[in-house]
Amino acid sequence: MVDLVTHASPMARHVLRGRPAALEAAQGALGFALPRQACRAASKGDVHALWLGPDEWLILSGVSDGLAERLEDAMGAHPHALVEVSDRQIGLVISGAEAEAVLSVGCPLDLGLDAFPVGMCTRTVLAKAEIGLWRTGPNTFHLEVWRSFEAYVRQFLAAAAVVPA
Amino acid sequence: MLLITCPHCGPRPELEFTHGGEAHIARPENPAAMNAEDWTEYLYMRANPKGLHAERWRHLHGCARFFNALRDTTTDQFVATYATGQPRPDLKGAGQ
Numbered sequence: 001m002v003d004l005v006t007h008a009s010p011m012a013r014h015v016l017r018g019r020p021a022a023l024e025a026a027q028g029a030l031g032f033a034l035p036r037q038a039c040r041a042a043s044k045g046d047v048h049a050l051w052l053g054p055d056e057w058l059i060l061s062g063v064s065d066g067l068a069e070r071l072e073d074a075m076g077a078h079p080h081a082l083v084e085v086s087d088r089q090i091g092l093v094i095s096g097a098e099a100e101a102v103l104s105v106g107c108p109l110d111l112g113l114d115a116f117p118v119g120m121c122t123r124t125v126l127a128k129a130e131i132g133l134w135r136t137g138p139n140t141f142h143l144e145v146w147r148s149f150e151a152y153v154r155q156f157l158a159a160a161a162v163v164p165a
Numbered sequence: 166m167l168l169i170t171c172p173h174c175g176p177r178p179e180l181e182f183t184h185g186g187e188a189h190i191a192r193p194e195n196p197a198a199m200n201a202e203d204w205t206e207y208l209y210m211r212a213n214p215k216g217l218h219a220e221r222w223r224h225l226h227g228c229a230r231f232f233n234a235l236r237d238t239t240t241d242q243f244v245a246t247y248a249t250g251q252p253r254p255d256l257k258g259a260g261q
C-alpha cells in the first residue's frame with residue numbers, strides 16, 4: 001500500500017502574483033488563460049497553473065524550459081511578483097483506488113468526486129502539515145509538500161494506508 | 166467539524182483558518198500626534214461583546230487571504246462572512 005505514493009517528475013515552480021494588466025501579459029507568455037475560478041487548475045502541455053488565491057497562482061513547468069524568463073519579459077512593464085520556489089517543495093503523486101480514502105485520514109476536506117472534482121486544487125492541511133492538493137485524475141492526486149515535511153507526510157500516508165486486520 | 170465560509174473558497178473546515186482579532190479598527194492617520202491614552206485605546210481596548218462580533222479571520226491554509234466575519238460569541242455560530250473593506254452587514258438580532 002505504501003508504494004501508492006511516488007515522486008512527481010522534477011519540475012520548476014514559480015508563484016505568480018499580480019494585478020490584471022500583469023496577469024494579461026503573463027497569459028500571453030503562458031499560452032493559456034490563468035484559471036480565475038477559485039481552486040481550479042489549468043494546463044497546456046507540461047505547464048500547469050494552479051489557483052492559490054484571488055491574485056496568486058503556482059506555475060509548474062519543465063525544468064530549465066525558460067518559461068520564467070519569458071514570463072518576466074512579458075510582464076516586465078507591470079508590477080508583479082514571480083518567485084521561484086522550485087526547491088522549497090517537492091511533488092508527490094498518490095494514485096490508486098485507495099488514494100481518496102488514504103488522504104481523507106488526514107485531510108479535513110470532502111474529497112469525494114462531486115465536492116473535489118478532477119482539476120480542483122487548493123492549499124489545505126494533511127494532519128499537521130500544510131500541503132497543496134491537486135486532483136489530476138479520479139484516483140490520482142498531486143501533492144505539493146514543503147520539503148522538510150516530506151518524511152512526515154510520507155510516513156503519515158503509509159500509516160494511513162494500513163488496513164486494520 | 167465547524168465549517169467557515171471563505172468569501173473566495175466557499176465553506177471550508179475550521180482547521181484551515183486563523184483568528185485575527187476584532188475587525189473594523191482603523192489605524193490612526195497620524196500616530197505621532199496622539200497622546201498615550203488615545204494610542205492605548207486604539208492598540209488594546211476591544212469591544213469583547215456577548216453576541217454578534219465582527220472579526221478578522223484568515224484562510225491561512227487555503228487562499229491565505231484575510232476576510233471579515235460576524236460571529237456570535239455565545240454560540241460560535243458564523244452569521245456572515247464578507248470581504249475585507251466591506252462594511253459590517255446590518256444583521257441585528259441574527260444568530261441569537
Ligand SMILES: [Zn+2]
Nearest residue numbers: 171174224228
Ligand atoms: Zn479561502
